[in-house]
Amino acid sequence: MVKGRFNVSLHSTPNSDIPRTLPMEAIALIFSILLTIVSLLLVVICGASGGIGQPLSLLLKQTDLISHLALFDVVNAPGVAADLSHIDTRSTVSGHGKEDMDEAMRDAHTVVIPAGVPRKPGMTRDDLFNINAGIIRDLAEGVAKNCPDAFVLVISNPVNSTVPIVCEVLKQRGVFNPKKIFGISTLDSVRSSRFVYELDNSIDPQTTRVTVIGGHSGVTIVPVISHIPGQRFTKDQLDVLTHRIQYGGDEVVKAKDGAGSATLSMAYAGAHFTKTILEATVAGKTGLVESTFVNLTADADSTAAFRATTLLDYFAQDVEFGREGVSKILPLPALTAYEQVLLDAAISELRVDVTKGATFAIDNPKV
Numbered sequence: 001m002v003k004g005r006f007n008v009s010l011h012s013t014p015n016s017d018i019p020r021t022l023p024m025e026a027i028a029l030i031f032s033i034l035l036t037i038v039s040l041l042l043v044v045i046c047g048a049s050g051g052i053g054q055p056l057s058l059l060l061k062q063t064d065l066i067s068h069l070a071l072f073d074v075v076n077a078p079g080v081a082a083d084l085s086h087i088d089t090r091s092t093v094s095g096h097g098k099e100d101m102d103e104a105m106r107d108a109h110t111v112v113i114p115a116g117v118p119r120k121p122g123m124t125r126d127d128l129f130n131i132n133a134g135i136i137r138d139l140a141e142g143v144a145k146n147c148p149d150a151f152v153l154v155i156s157n158p159v160n161s162t163v164p165i166v167c168e169v170l171k172q173r174g175v176f177n178p179k180k181i182f183g184i185s186t187l188d189s190v191r192s193s194r195f196v197y198e199l200d201n202s203i204d205p206q207t208t209r210v211t212v213i214g215g216h217s218g219v220t221i222v223p224v225i226s227h228i229p230g231q232r233f234t235k236d237q238l239d240v241l242t243h244r245i246q247y248g249g250d251e252v253v254k255a256k257d258g259a260g261s262a263t264l265s266m267a268y269a270g271a272h273f274t275k276t277i278l279e280a281t282v283a284g285k286t287g288l289v290e291s292t293f294v295n296l297t298a299d300a301d302s303t304a305a306f307r308a309t310t311l312l313d314y315f316a317q318d319v320e321f322g323r324e325g326v327s328k329i330l331p332l333p334a335l336t337a338y339e340q341v342l343l344d345a346a347i348s349e350l351r352v353d354v355t356k357g358a359t360f361a362i363d364n365p366k367v
């Protein structure tokens, strides 16, 4: 082998005129072109130093789909970034403090938002609205200014209201694309799989995805248990299971006793959802479906009848993803009478939550 060359075989015929090795320079060039292409993939975590932000960033540091992870927080972001940047995966990590939101978000492909305050025992998610609404509005302004084409994945509560805030701000700035804005309600599906498994360990909780429709708080969370293959739960079992899924967040808030709400299971769910979005939009993987809280005009034709009867423009439902984000909002699954009662209760509460978020953004533009 010639010194300074890699012996990368291009052809197996010994007498071929085609060179059997690639010069190191050519390999370096190809590698750097690939790096340049890949390095466009910037994912920003807003609230990266928090209870969710840190483990979420850790999990996302492990995917090669991301080339640059920008950690933005009003506290500690450079420290968290320095720590994560020692992990031996390819992506670059940068930390951005309070004054550096624009720098963190510039040209981002995806912005994930777990910024804001969590619940303490006795609080509802809606009790977080007064603080979190303004935080989300300002971050949405940052998206509009710095990365108007980005996919925006909202974790901060109350999701039923924070997603409408993001959408309204982007509308005001003329950059709203409903196919790209998602409320992450994945934790409800994750809990459903786990809690069903606890009653019936014949299912594989990791591969049994449960459709959860409605929204992300209390009665707006409607798990569609009837579609899990082989389920024959009694009414009493369904009551317990449904209540546990709807109030799973409270279980964690109570157990943490003032130290916050779900962080690790949320980071797991959030990383799963973020990777799904990247696999569909960057890697072009098809057929990926998750339940997520979206603006229904993302698939206006297929949701027109539902919007007309419920007067809802936002809803969590199974969504199929494509290169542009929402590819299809799947039709509502056929519901049992039990699930239909749950859905009716969800719809009236959701209208209130959604209106509250949208009205806030309209009445309180950032000055």
Ligand SMILES: NC(=O)c1ccc[n+]([C@@H]2O[C@H](COP(=O)([O-])OP(=O)(O)OC[C@H]3O[C@@H](n4cnc5c(N)ncnc54)[C@H](O)[C@@H]3O)[C@@H](O)[C@H]2O)c1
Binding pocket: 046, 047, 048, 049, 050, 051, 052, 053, 072, 073, 074, 075, 114, 115, 116, 117, 118, 119, 128, 132, 135, 138, 154, 155, 156, 157, 158, 159, 184, 185, 186, 187, 188, 216, 260, 261, 262, 263, 266
């Ligand atoms: N969607 C879900 O299923 C789900 C699950 C769990 C928690 N949550 C919600 O996620 C949010 C975060 O929870 P947590 O436990 O990580 O809270 P946390 O307090 O531990 O972390 C929040 C982080 O946000 C940062 N922050 C505050 N204002 C900011 C701003 N303007 N810009 C950037 N960063 C800012 C804080 O400094 C903090 O580091 C809460 O609203 C919580 O209710 C949602």
Ligand SMILES: O=C(O)C[C@H](O)C(=O)O
Binding pocket: 118, 119, 125, 157, 187, 248, 249, 250, 252, 253, 261, 262
């Ligand atoms: O319950 C909370 O406040 C956090 C989160 O929404 C959850 O479902 O765990």
